Amino acid sequence: MSGPQRIDLNFQEVPGVIAAYVFDTGDGLAVVDVGPASTLPALEAGLLDLGAGLSDVRHVLLTHIHLDHAGATGALLDRVPRARAYVHERGAAHLSRPERLLASAGQIYGDQMERLWGEMRPIDQDRLKVLEGGEILKIGKTEVLPLSTPGHAVHHLAYHVGDDLFVGDVGGIRLEVRQTPRAPTPPPDIDLSAWRKSIAALRAVDARTLSLAHFGSYPQEAAHWDGLLETLERDADFVRHGLEAGQSLEEITERYTAELLDELRAEAPELPGRYEFACPPWMSVQGLVRYWQRAAARSGAQPERRG
Structure with missing residues (x-):
């Protein structure tokens, strides 16, 4: 596997909506944002297409804990006992005790919860690596820099790995190159001032590629960030x-x-x-x-x- 690979999770059988990113650390595979539990079979199939499997995953790097990014984490860790998840300190408790998160989502999605997101399983605290942002992680042979990037969520992280910058939702939604990036602003904790500061920090990162959960990889250039701010x-x-x-x-x-x-x-x-x-x-x-x-x-x- 040469460099990060994108897996289309085919959310609700629609391609090009939710992506996971996979790279080899030298200590097993890392996956950035595993998606909802409803798309775990698509993640597994995507890994097989890359000549790997769920059993090769050792590190789950979560940008934030929203169901479309982190919902499958517990199910994956149940199947892969040697894997662990990385999450911002302000989101960790919701992965160990997801009841409040699920109750909040249930008020929005009602009886569609299972169809859309599947089951979000709790995760033992000792399988979580809790981050503040700003640490330097040495994972196998790979240096990973988590960056605190609030605005979309108070617990949002981006991950800088070599030439690549995985920006979750704070980098906006851009489904193809012709589209101007748009900011996803769901409740409960949108903070415009924090988002502006996160954009300023990310545009200064020495990386060549931005990888978005929604959806795809684009050059790290001013035009992306200018469009998102506008x-x-x-x-x-x-x-x-x-x-x-x-x-x-x-x-x-x-x-x-x-x-x-x-x-x-x-x-x-x-x-x-x-x-x-x-x-x-x-x-x-x-x-x-x-x-x-x-x-x-x-x-x-x-x-x-x-x-």
């Missing part, structure tokens, strides 16, 4: 203006979704359908509404305009 600010302002105008959540969501899908369709006709699997627009609206409402509560007034 759409992040535009989406946030769109929701803020709606709130200031007294629009309901339903009205804001309907207008946001229509404009977003029109923009994506103009970039590539097939993008809207795939994008809605990768990041349902209504979830992004809910996260931004929560962000602005919390900002207003802190200031005692409507959030101020930036710039």
Whole structure:
């Protein structure tokens, strides 16, 4: 296996939505973001295509604990006793005791939880390597640098490995090269200021390739980060203006979704359908509404305009 390899997890039988990345450490395979438990068979099949198997996995590097990134971790570790998972310190407890995380997701997805995500199994604490970000990990012959990158989630990490930078969701959603990166902003802990700082830190990393969970690998270049910042600010302002105008959540969501899908369709006709699997627009609206409402509560007034 020469260099990191991407495995398409074919979420809900739709290609190009959720990716896992695999590389050889010299001490077994590392997988960055194993995906939900519902796609574990696809991960196993992808490893077989690479001439490997689940039993070769020793290290699961999690960018964050959302179900589409980390849901299969417990099931994989149950099948591979020698493997361990790496996670930010603020997400570790949810992997050991996932009840609250699952209850929160259940309020959103209801009876679709099993179909979408499968079973999220708890993980023994002694099989977790808890990270702060900024450490230098020596895994086999490979140096891995976890980077604390909040904004999408308070417990988000990126991983710098040689020429490659695995950016999870803080690097945005970009389903193909023609698409401008978009920020996934689901609740509960979107933080625009932290996200801007994370982007500034990541764009300064000496890497050649950005690998996104949603979806694919792109050059580490200013155009990617500039596009992500532009759409992040535009989406946030769109929701803020709606709130200031007294629009309901339903009205804001309907207008946001229509404009977003029109923009994506103009970039590539097939993008809207795939994008809605990768990041349902209504979830992004809910996260931004929560962000602005919390900002207003802190200031005692409507959030101020930036710039």
